[in-house]
Amino acid sequence: MSTFLEIDHVSRVFKTNNGQPYVAVKDVYFEMKEGEFVSIIGHSGCGKSTVLNILSGLDKASSGGIVLEGREVSEPGPDRMLVFQNHSLLPWLTVRQNVGLAVNRVLRNLPKKERDRIIQENIDLVGLNHAADKYPREISGGMKQRVGIARALSIKPKILLLDEPFGALDALTRGRLQEKLMQICDESKISAVMITHDVDEALLLSDRIIMMTNGPEAKIGQVLTVELPHPRKKLEAVNHPNYYRLRGEVVNFLDRQKQIKIERAKNKSNAAISLGNVEKTNLTIGYIPLTDCAPFAIAQEKGLFAKYGLDVTLSKENSWNDLAEGIREGRLDAAQMVTGMPLAITLGMGNKIPVPVVTALTLSRNGNAITLSNKLHEEGVHDLASLKAYIDKFSDAYNPAMGMVHHASMHNLLLRHWLASGAIEPDKDVDVIVIPPPQMVSNLMANNIIGYCVGEPWNVRAVNSNVGFVVATDLDIWRGHPEKVLGVRKDWAEQYPNTHLELVKALLEASQFCEPLENRDEVVLTLAKPEYLNIDPVYIRPGFAGPYRVSTMEAKYERDFCQFGVGNMPSRKEHLWVLTQMARWGLVAFPENHTEVIYNLLATDVYRKAAKELEIAVAEEDKSPIVLADGSVFDPADPIAALRSMSYSKFTETSYFDAVKGFATKKVAVRQ
Amino acid sequence: MQTLDITENDQKHHQDPFLVIDGVSKVYPTPRGPYTVLQDVNLTVYEGEFICVIGHSGCGKSTLLNMVAGFNRPTTGEICLRSKPILRPGPDRMVVFQNYSLLPWMTAFENVYLAVKQVYTDKSKEEKIKIAKDSLEMVGLSEAMHKKPKELSGGMRQRVSIARALSIRPEVLILDEPFGALDVMTREELQEELLAIWRENRVTALMITHEIDEALFLADRIVMMSNGPAANIAEIIDVPFDRPRNRKAIADDPRYYTLRNYILEFLYNRFALADEAE
Secondary structure, eight states: OOOOOEEEEEEEEEEOOOOOOOEEEEEEEEOTTTEEEEEEOOTSSSSHHHHHHHTTTTTOOOOOEEETEEEEOOOHHHHHHHHEETTTTTTSSOHHHHHHHHHHHTTTTOOOOHHHHHHHHHHHHHTTTTGTTOOOOGGGGGHHHHHHHHHHTTTTOSEEEOOOOOOTTHHHHHHHHHHHHHHHHHHTTTTTEEEOOOOOHHHHHHEEEEOOOOSSSSSSSEEEOOOOOSSSOHHHHSSSHHHHHHHHHHHHHHHHHHHHHHHHTTOOOOOOOBBBBBBEEEEEEEEEOOOHHHHHHHHTTEEEHHHTTOEEEEEESOHHHHHHHHHHHHHHHHEETTTHHHHHHHHHHTTOOOOEEEEEEEEEOOEEEEEHHHHHTTTOOOOOHHHHHHHHHOOOOEEEEEEEEOOTTTHHHHHHHHHHHHOBBBTTTTTEOOOOOOGHHHHTTTOOSSSEEEEETTTHHHTTTTOOOEEGGGGTOOOOOOOEEEEEEEEHHHHHHHHHHHHHHHHHHHHHHHSSHHHHHHHHHHHSSSSTTTOGGGSTTTTTTOOOEESSSSSEETSSSSSSSSSSOHHHHHHHHHHHHHHHSSSOOEEEHHHOOOHBBBOOOHHHHHHHTTOOOOOOOOOSSSEEEOOOEOTTHHHHOOOOOOOOOOOOOOEEEEEETTTTTOOOOOOO | OOTTOOOOOOOOOOOEEEEEEEEEHHHETTTEEEEEEEEEEEEEETOOEEEEEEETTSSHHHHHHHHHHTOOOOOOOEEEEEEEEEESSOTTEEEEOOOOOOTTTTTTHHHHHHHHHHHOOOOHHHHHHHHHHHHHHHHHHHTTTSOOOGOOOHHHHHHHHHHHHHHHSSSEEEETTTTTTTTTHHHHHHHHHHHHHHHHHHHEEEEEEEEEEEHHHHEEEEEEEEEEBBBOOEEEEEEEOOSOHHHHHHHTTHHHHHHHHHHHHHHIIIOOTTTTTT
16 A cells, blocks of 8 residues: 655754754654554653654654655645644634634635535534534533544544643543544544553554654654554453553553663663673573563572572563563563574564574473363363364354464464364464463453463463363473573674573573472472562462362362473474474464574573583483374474475465575565 | 452451541532532541542542542531541641642742641741651652742652641541643652552542552552432442552552453443533
């Protein structure tokens, strides 16, 4: 589709009193399609109003410019109408006269009758017919703002510019006006750019949300596509299973900007502090508060990081996506990752720029389960076959949804494999969507999803709250699969080889400590602390240090449910399995040079050295086929044949992968 | 009245009632006859509780809190603090408003000192100065205490208001949308400070807000009002999150999302305002 509006590398530099130039915004670039609603969000001082003022023509860019329908615009004009927070109505004119002000000036060539019709039409549009002849002082703040919107829309601008339009209203009045505006935009196909600091407002109204970093030199930090169905109503939107994940993305971005602001004020930096042969001793390591973050918690609490000369700050991340971004942008030195994440970041999954990542350590195995809602249990669902029968009852028009935590996670890949093995086709019979772990239970309770695949304590949580039951654990799918791995950027590993080695040693020792049952109670109490899971040990213990609870009625004793000190060396065939599954579901293309890709991904030499120094035996590489619980066999010697034989495979052909340029062909529909 | 079953901490109050709103109605005479703002409102607050009141504009929540403050008297029923009826404003109940209401020609210190001087008539000047300074220090304003309101940011002005209110050690702190005019970052910062101060000073807090997230972060109980005229308490929600509260831990708690949507449902469906009334 052709570009409707282009904000072309806009920068704005102000002169300050002391003569120093102040760069408010730098290199802001985005394009918009006709009919799109885009919000710009950021903390005060992020330059969002500067961008809007330049768009409206009230201010001029120091460099770059605005192109609307192929023509540069630099002056205010009736093709771009601005709605302000303070509604700027003339107090001595009625609602009708205030709306008429714009129409009678801009459309003065039209006959009066036609102008009156347009005025009335727009008053009706915002639902103010009953107050058309009242004066501003006689109507509420919300109604005044509706007059402002009617006035702006009455002259049919190409684009509506909204500068915190509801900022002066209380949260509740705001909510209802947002719905009204949403309805108008849906019905009249209006293109709009809105400045806001209200996350819920941005989510309800926007097709895309542009998030700005702090000034000076504010720029676009992240862009979020809001995949919520239209027409949108506030309550339907918040009950959509995607809602709080999307909201979390924006809230987390703003939180991070707030942290950066605070840290900047404290003048803290992540510059390397070296000591002896350890090139960088001060590390920030990202993790997600799940029970399998145990090696990180133990390494910290038992002083293992310190033992190997490292001063580690553990950063509790809000979502896997945040954590991946932290590695990509260098905020984090290292991170706990779901098994497919090193590959996903390396390959640039989700149309991102490829950033090579390596893994030198497998931290844990197993530990996941698939939970289904108790409502399904009441309808007779108790295994895969009865789930298939349940799902088959739905028409093609409606898909029930299931949650998982990240596209590159084992949760996604195992859930999909399990569904497919029961003749349920993911994406066709059932939607598989990303939901952050803490939101799983509430989405299950609200019937937004029928089930999910996640690590602990979130299955136990559903069972204990009597809202769900475990239909399968990952032992029923692939006993002994790799679950979490350590990941660092490849350039980081090359720059700090000794640091990397000491980090692997500390975490390997911690993983070994977490393994024996006699240590598990200590691990549980550590994990329960506020700085880690901050949860009652009751939710951590099942499956981890005792029998696993499948339902309120049934418990199973599963010795291997959560493994830490087993098979810590990164395995080629396991990562290859992950890569083929990612290609099977269309998440990435399959690299024809897959051997090279996997070879570059695994820092087995670092692992071997660490294991040797810790006197841990290193097994020979196992090249035998992987056999899953459903009997399917994956032969690592011929992944392409395996891909072709898999059911529902979206794989068509291989593509050469270049570490810098990415895939040679972009033919594969890359989703995320 | 409904209760929400996910709030597990059905805490039993063994304490004596502290503040009791008993069958309170408020009727205003108008040229078109009497207008009932509130009708038969009942609420028992325990010492040290943090209560948030939420409801649409015009639901009478400010009227209710004004009666607790003593600015106004109920038409029927009564409000008692420690079993004594509230008849007029007093230093045991202090109010913080959205618009700060500081005297613009006085410095932050002088604004606080004014309140201290009026209440602590029996204390020496040195003692009074110390109380005012300590209060400003509590809200982190020691360095800016000699600045006038216009030299202070919105967040700092609201800190002065809180310091002034707390300087005279009230038993009840009444906050009428105190952070409504602040940006999100300052608002969150002040919420955290308010919680710390509330905990350390063991004051009972009643706060009006329109922000669901703010209420869920601060309150022990959220009082949800029906719409006027003749508004009433429609429902009370126990907020189950552990204290001291941590924003991130709350965002990780699945009950947060259930409660948030429940309150949204209340405000947008069950007690939605008619379009014209707004």
